[in-house]
Amino acid sequence: MSSSWLLIEHGTVIDGDANPPIPDPPVLIRDHLIHAVGPGADRSAVPTGEKLTVIDAAGRTVMPGLIDAHCHMTYGEARTEEEIDLYTSHELRTLIAAHHMKKVLQSGVTSISQPGGSYFIGVGLREAVRRGMIDGPRTTAAGRYLTTNNSLTDWYPDSVGVPDGSVGVLTNTVDEIKTEIRRQVKNGVDLIKLADSPYGDYQAFTDDEMKVAADLTHQLGKKLTIHARGPSEVDAAVEAGFDWIMHGNKMTDATIGKLAESRIPLVPTLLLLANVADWGDRIGAPQRAIDGCKRMLDATAPTLHKAHEAGVKFLLGTDTGFATTPYGEWHAREMQLLVDYAGLSRLEAIKREPATRR
Numbered sequence: 001m002s003s004s005w006l007l008i009e010h011g012t013v014i015d016g017d018a019n020p021p022i023p024d025p026p027v028l029i030r031d032h033l034i035h036a037v038g039p040g041a042d043r044s045a046v047p048t049g050e051k052l053t054v055i056d057a058a059g060r061t062v063m064p065g066l067i068d069a070h071c072h073m074t075y076g077e078a079r080t081e082e083e084i085d086l087y088t089s090h091e092l093r094t095l096i097a098a099h100h101m102k103k104v105l106q107s108g109v110t111s112i113s114q115p116g117g118s119y120f121i122g123v124g125l126r127e128a129v130r131r132g133m134i135d136g137p138r139t140t141a142a143g144r145y146l147t148t149n150n151s152l153t154d155w156y157p158d159s160v161g162v163p164d165g166s167v168g169v170l171t172n173t174v175d176e177i178k179t180e181i182r183r184q185v186k187n188g189v190d191l192i193k194l195a196d197s198p199y200g201d202y203q204a205f206t207d208d209e210m211k212v213a214a215d216l217t218h219q220l221g222k223k224l225t226i227h228a229r230g231p232s233e234v235d236a237a238v239e240a241g242f243d244w245i246m247h248g249n250k251m252t253d254a255t256i257g258k259l260a261e262s263r264i265p266l267v268p269t270l271l272l273l274a275n276v277a278d279w280g281d282r283i284g285a286p287q288r289a290i291d292g293c294k295r296m297l298d299a300t301a302p303t304l305h306k307a308h309e310a311g312v313k314f315l316l317g318t319d320t321g322f323a324t325t326p327y328g329e330w331h332a333r334e335m336q337l338l339v340d341y342a343g344l345s346r347l348e349a350i351k352r353e354p355a356t357r358r
Contacts, residue, residue, distance in 0.1 A: 002050045003031050011057030013037065016064040016352040027062055063350065065110025065137075068331050070246060070269050070317025073097040073104075073125055073139075074117035074167070079283055079323045081155050085166040090119050097121055098128065101136030103328030104320070111138040113317075115225050115246065116145040116193040117167055123188040140190035144169040145227070146180055146213070151204035152195035152227055168195060174212050181213060185220045191243070192217045192224040199296070200229025200250045203236060210240040225267075231255040238262045244315060249300040251307065260310040268304055270337040271330055272319035273297050283323040297341065304342035314338060316349070 006029040013022045015037075027034065028041035036045060046052045076096045078084045088096070097117075104112060114122040122141030129136045145168040147153045153168025162170045171177045181192055194213060196204045205213075210226075217224040223243040228234045231252045237245050238258050244265045251259070259266065276285055277293040308314070318334045319325055335349040 002047075005030055005035075005046045005050060005052045007041070007043065007046075007052060007054045008057050008062055009054065011060050011062040014061060014063040014347075014350060016350060020347075021061070064352070066108050066331060067111040067113075067316060068104070068109045068137075068318055068320065068334075069113045069115075069244070069267050069315045070319050071104065071109075071112040071114055072117055072167075072319065072321035073100060073112075073114050073327075074119075074121045075321030076100075077321065077323050077326050084118070085155075085163055088165075090121065090165065093118050094121050094124065097125055098134050098136075100327040101125060101129065101134055104331070105135055105137050107328040107331050109137050109328075109331050112140075113191070114139060114141045115191065115317075116142045116195070118144070118165065120184075120187045120189070126190075127188075140223075142191045142193040142225075143184040143187065143189045145193050145195040146171045146177060147195045148172050148204045150197065150202070152198050174209055177209055177213050178216055181216050181220070185217075185222055189222065191222055194224065194226040196226060196228050196233040197230065199292075200231075200233070200247070203230065203232040205233070205236070207236045207239065210236045210242070214240040214242055234259060238264055246317070248307065249296055249303060251303050253306065256303070256307050256310050256312065259307065260312045263313065265313040265315045266307065267315045267317035268300070268338065268342065269317045269319050269334075270297070270300070270341055271334045272322060272325050273300070274333070274337055275324040275330065280324060285324070301341045304338075308343045314342065314344065 008027040010024055013025050025038040026041040028036045028045055074093050074097050075084050120143055126139040126141050128134045129139055145153050147168040147170055149172060153166055154162055162168060169180055171180050214224060225244050225246055226237045226242055227246045228237055229247045229249045231250060234245055234248055234251055234255050244267060246267045247269055248266045273293045273296050276290060277297060280290040316334050318331055320327055338344045338349045339346060
């Protein structure tokens with residue numbers, strides 16, 4: 001079977017390893033995979049008769065695909081929690097998510113992690129991409145968030161509870177946590193997501209509950225992460241051995257030190273805060289939400305600068321999926337926000353980090 005070839009010429013290449021940009025090396029791609037860069041990447045490497053497309057990238061930058069570690073494909077660019085949880089059937093959510101996957105890929109994001117979403121739609125999207133049924137980035141997927149009465153996704157009155165359509169599932173006891181982890185692993189998830197307090201004002205899961213979740217998840221061969229904005233829940237997640245942590249907006253110096261020593265990566269996820277703060281009024285966000293996001297960003301900047309100086313490893317994640325973070329539009333802004341709010345250099349924000357943990 002013949003191959004298709006793509007030759008990109010005259011661009012400036014960033015290799016993703018924090019090396020200085022390389023001017024004018026040709027990049028040769030065979031069947032969507034990089035075949036050669038620099039020497040050997042020319043027309044002579046293409047067998048006679050096979051299709052070759054040539055792109056002149058003069059004045060442009062060529063770089064590897066981005067990884068977005070916080071991309072919620074089932075949110076559907078919703079404006080409200082009710083729109084996510086109640087007003088869209090899971091059949092329609094699946095079709096909407098499949099439609100948006102192509103937008104994410106076309107924006108230059110070639111791999112995503114979906115840390116929580118409706119039903120097991122993320123697992124289905126992952127398999128559809130693998131089978132070539134839909135165009136989209138390589139995907140790792142969690143199921144519904146594990147939550148408590150005091151944390152994210154238990155938004156509604158007790159008379160409503162946490163509906164089956166919610167992106168979270170209520171797990172108030174150790175037994176409920178264990179049962180839900182086992183059920184999600186049975187249904188094919190790559191990772192488990194815990195959701196602690198919304199704004200980091202307190203710790204919702206106990207230390208013991210987090211340790212049980214981490215131990216069982218790892219015993220079953222999966223990864224786990226957590227929404228954790230405050231110091232106590234970040235501390236507990238580090239002690240429990242979580243694989244990466246979302247947010248970390250309000251960490252103390254002691255917490256930063258523990259996180260840096262553990263080598264557990266942090267996904268600050270600044271885009272949602274920044275977009276709501278800058279443009280929330282355009283989608284009808286209440287002023288208190290806009291002001292709250294501005295305050296959170298102001299509090300986050302010194303924390304993340306200290307974390308960067310201490311050697312904490314950062315991953316890029318955007319919380320794409322809300323009305324203020326539409327699919328395929330804003331993924332690259334997170335890199336600029338890491339420069340502005342965490343003190344990374346531009347190359348550090350792009351740099352690929354080799355895996356250092358499980």
